Amino acid sequence: MKxxxxxxxxxxxxxxxxxxxxxxxxxxxxxxxxxxxxxxxGSLLVIECTNEGSGEIPEDPAGKRNAGKRxxxxxxxxxxxxxxxxxxxxxxxxxxxxxxxxxxIERYRINADHTVTVxxxxxxxxxxxxxxxxxxxxxxxxxxxxxxxxxxxxxxCPVGASYQTHDGVVLIDEQHCVGxxxxxxxxxxxxxxxxxxxKVASKCTLCYHRxxxxxxxxxxxxxxxxxxxxxxxxxxxxxxxxxxxxxRYRVLKPELGTVxxxxxxGLDTEVV
Amino acid sequence: xxEANKPDYRHxxxxxxxxxxxxxxxxxARTLFIPPTYGLTGPYRAAAPIEAxxxxxxxxxxxxxxxxxxKQRVQYPxxxxxxxxxxxxxxxxxxxVQWHTARRAQYKKSPKxxxxxxxxxxxxAAMDNDFCMRCHAMLSARPGGHPQIDPPSHFAHIGMKKExxxxxxxxxxxxxxxxxxxLTDLRSAKVHPQPNRCRDCHAEMKNVVAGYRRLxxxxxxxxxxxxxxxxSLFDCKACHKSQAKRFESSGHKVLGCTQCHxxxxxxxxxxxxxxxxxxxxxxxxHNDNDYRxxxxxxxxxxxxxxxxxxxxxxxKDKRCIDCHRDAIHGEEKETEKPDRGKSEGKQ
Numbered sequence: 380m381k382x383x384x385x386x387x388x389x390x391x392x393x394x395x396x397x398x399x400x401x402x403x404x405x406x407x408x409x410x411x412x413x414x415x416x417x418x419x420x421g422s423l424l425v426i427e428c429t430n431e432g433s434g435e436i437p438e439d440p441a442g443k444r445n446a447g448k449r450x451x452x453x454x455x456x457x458x459x460x461x462x463x464x465x466x467x468x469x470x471x472x473x474x475x476x477x478x479x480x481x482x483x484i485e486r487y488r489i490n491a492d493h494t495v496t497v498x499x500x501x502x503x504x505x506x507x508x509x510x511x512x513x514x515x516x517x518x519x520x521x522x523x524x525x526x527x528x529x530x531x532x533x534x535x536c537p538v539g540a541s542y543q544t545h546d547g548v549v550l551i552d553e554q555h556c557v558g559x560x561x562x563x564x565x566x567x568x569x570x571x572x573x574x575x576x577x578k579v580a581s582k583c584t585l586c587y588h589r590x591x592x593x594x595x596x597x598x599x600x601x602x603x604x605x606x607x608x609x610x611x612x613x614x615x616x617x618x619x620x621x622x623x624x625x626x627r628y629r630v631l632k633p634e635l636g637t638v639x640x641x642x643x644x645g646l647d648t649e650v651v
Numbered sequence: 652x653x654e655a656n657k658p659d660y661r662h663x664x665x666x667x668x669x670x671x672x673x674x675x676x677x678x679x680a681r682t683l684f685i686p687p688t689y690g691l692t693g694p695y696r697a698a699a700p701i702e703a704x705x706x707x708x709x710x711x712x713x714x715x716x717x718x719x720x721x722k723q724r725v726q727y728p729x730x731x732x733x734x735x736x737x738x739x740x741x742x743x744x745x746x747x748v749q750w751h752t753a754r755r756a757q758y759k760k761s762p763k764x765x766x767x768x769x770x771x772x773x774x775x776a777a778m779d780n781d782f783c784m785r786c787h788a789m790l791s792a793r794p795g796g797h798p799q800i801d802p803p804s805h806f807a808h809i810g811m812k813k814e815x816x817x818x819x820x821x822x823x824x825x826x827x828x829x830x831x832x833x834l835t836d837l838r839s840a841k842v843h844p845q846p847n848r849c850r851d852c853h854a855e856m857k858n859v860v861a862g863y864r865r866l867x868x869x870x871x872x873x874x875x876x877x878x879x880x881x882x883s884l885f886d887c888k889a890c891h892k893s894q895a896k897r898f899e900s901s902g903h904k905v906l907g908c909t910q911c912h913x914x915x916x917x918x919x920x921x922x923x924x925x926x927x928x929x930x931x932x933x934x935x936x937h938n939d940n941d942y943r944x945x946x947x948x949x950x951x952x953x954x955x956x957x958x959x960x961x962x963x964x965x966x967k968d969k970r971c972i973d974c975h976r977d978a979i980h981g982e983e984k985e986t987e988k989p990d991r992g993k994s995e996g997k998q
Contacts, residue, residue: 409662416666420673434687436697441704460793462786464739471743472709486792510791517792542695552699555686588706600710603735603786604797 441591448546450526450585451612452641453619453628458606459519461486463505465598465607472586472597478502479572481583482523482598487649489515495649520650521607523598524549524570524583525631525639532562532571541580547640548585556580567635585609612640709743712736716744719751723829730830731798731913740776740828747774776828783822809936810947820942825935833931834913843914843924887912897981902948904981930957933971 439445461484469475469482484505488496491513500507510517526549533541533549540556543549551562556579563571563580574581586596590609594600599609610617615624619642622628628642632651643650691697716737717724727733738744750772751758758765767773776782780802789799806813811820826832834840887908888895898904903911911932913925930953939950960974961967972979 412666413669416670417673420670420677434691434698436688436691437701439701439704457794460786460797461790464785468710468738468743488792506785507790507792509789514791519792539689539694539696542693542699544700545692548700550700550703552696554699554702555696584703587700587703589708589710591704592708594708594710594712597710600712601736601739603732603739605734 444593445546445591447613448611449613450547450590450640451610451619451623452523452526452585453608453610453622454521454641454643455606455608455622455626456518456520456643456645456647458604459484459521460604460606461500461507461519462603463500463507464601464603465521466500466505468597468601469583472589473584475581476575479575479581481570481581482521485520485522486517487520487647488517489647489649491515518647520643520646521598522568522570523641524566524585525568525637525641526583526585528638528640529636531565531567531635531637535561535565537561544587548587548590549582550584550587551580551582553577553579553581567632567637568639707745709745710738711744711748713738715748726829729836730834731832732828732830740782741774742776744774746772778821778823778828780819780822783826787822806942810944811942812944815941824940824942825938830931832913833929833935834925835929840923840925894980897983899981901979901981903979930971937971 463484466480466483469480473481475481483499486498486500486507488498488510490496493515498507526547528547530541530543530549533543536542536556537559538555538557540552540554541549541562542552558573558579560573560580563573566582571580571582573579586594586598589596589600595609596607599607608618608622610619612620612623614620622644623642626644628644629646630639630642632639686696688697689695713727713736717727723737747768750768754765784802786797787799789801793799802819803813806820813819891908895908898908914923934953936948937950939952943950957967957969961969977983
């Protein structure tokens with residue numbers, strides 16, 4: 380840096396050496412000054428952009444009720460009968476268009492030759508066909524957003540449109556999502572998708588509008604066997620706390636460190 | 652020279668102006684790109700979760716349904732569909748509730764002139780067999796305790812025609828969806844003693860049990876294998892010997908015990924056994940209807956059958972089992988008292 384300075388400032392010193400002594404700024408070449416200034420301006424811009432916004436937060440109608448809550452989800456594999464009413468209910472409640480799903484049921488088949496086949500229900504009216512062939516065992520597993528504590532999807536969002544609420548639900552700000560799809564790729568559970576109509580990212584919200592009103596998510600509301608359970612993990616008396624306490628459970632892909640909040644009771648190791 | 656001594660800052664004007672310009676642009680960009688309330692509660696727009704709460708609900712949960720539908724409120728916790736949610740079959744009820752709540756005063760005033768709800772408000776479950784089959788079709792991935800049928804064989808085993816007027820029998824003809832098995836209240840069902848302690852069966856053999864417990868573990872396991880009855884702890888006849896013996900002579904032998912005495916394996920009612928379901932349960936097979944073939948079991952019209960055969964007013968409350976006990980459980984050979992629920996099988 381010093382060498383460069385000397386070289387460039389040589390012609391200047393010839394003509395205006397006296398002035399140079401009086402004003403030390405002249406000893407710094409103009410280009411460097413401009414560089415410094417632009418760096419300053421750039422950092423100012425960054426600081427401005429990451430600074431907190433203005434405006435008042437509208438009143439939270441469910442603020443008191445949701446305070447201190449930590450929503451959790453428990454799926455009991457042994458109880459699921461694969462009726463897929465939950466898939467219907469989710470589509471109705473959240474106006475999910477065709478060809479995309481916020482939650483779905485998978486049928487795992489462990490065949491006689493110990494290969495594993497995973498099937499999804501028919502696209503038309505969500506039904507499973509009768510099983511052909513030799514099967515050692517088969518069972519149904521529901522998939523949905525795991526609402527992880529350590530979310531990979533919100534961390535990659537470049538515009539801060541994907542976030543986690545104070546009660547732990549991972550949501551998408553549809554007004555400000557730019558639809559880049561980074562989060563769709565970041566989710567290890569494949570639960571995010573780009574909405575075909577709005578063209579922004581979309582996913583299970585645990586029916587945030589319902590749980591804020593004190594109701595259960597739509598899929599839990601219609602489940603006829605109680606396979607899907609939802610509640611507050613902080614409340615030791617809630618159904619989900621009771622289930623987790625009494626049963627052995629597993630979460631999906633624990634090795635990724637996402638800390639999912641969706642527990643599966645009686646899950647086989649074949650399920651990923 | 653005095654002027655010359657003065658510091659000259661003209662060269663700084665341009666960069667400072669540039670700096671101000673860039674800062675101004677940054678401010679403008681900030682107001683343009685950063686939405687209001689961003690970052691107030693975290694790295695997101697603080698208003699977003701509150702906006703997400705404003706969506707209209709479409710499913711209203713059963714608590715709201717039974718607020719008006721009183722009959723179903725009574726039936727709901729009784730029968731096998733206790734866990735089935737109203738809106739699972741009937742669909743989302745928001746519009747239905749909204750429409751009828753707005754006219755509540757009108758209904759109270761004059762129920763007779765109450766207007767009929769438009770088609771999109773009226774909730775009606777799909778009552779075809781296909782809808783029942785969504786849950787009850789035979790699928791090998793379904794859990795074992797869940798009732799599943801293969802329609803042709805189901806109709807055959809109770810002697811039903813496969814078609815009447817070109818249509819197969821409807822499930823709801825025999826199984827009303829709100830009380831499909833016509834059981835008595837599940838909550839008041841007896842808890843069946845789960846044989847998980849020796850004394851559940853060997854109550855009067857205290858010394859033997861205590862002595863057995865003193866044996867070394869390996870020997871105990873060997874003894875359990877030797878005495879084969881322990882293999883069949885969930886076989887009814889292991890404990891209910893006399894009933895099982897009588898049942899051999901009964902016409903109901905083909906059905907087995909658990910067809911009527913439903914043993915609930917899972918859920919809040921696990922371990923309970925539903926017995927004495929009343930006449931309605933018998934009528935599942937013995938009620939007269941169009942679908943019967945010659946092979947079908949004998950049929951009656953209810954409650955005409957009871958009224959025809961009753962001699963006094965007291966007889967009018969009789970259940971099928973009060974007269975037909977022998978036909979159900981087989982002839983009583985000795986003068987033994989049918990022991991209800993009491994564990995037998997003392998060895």
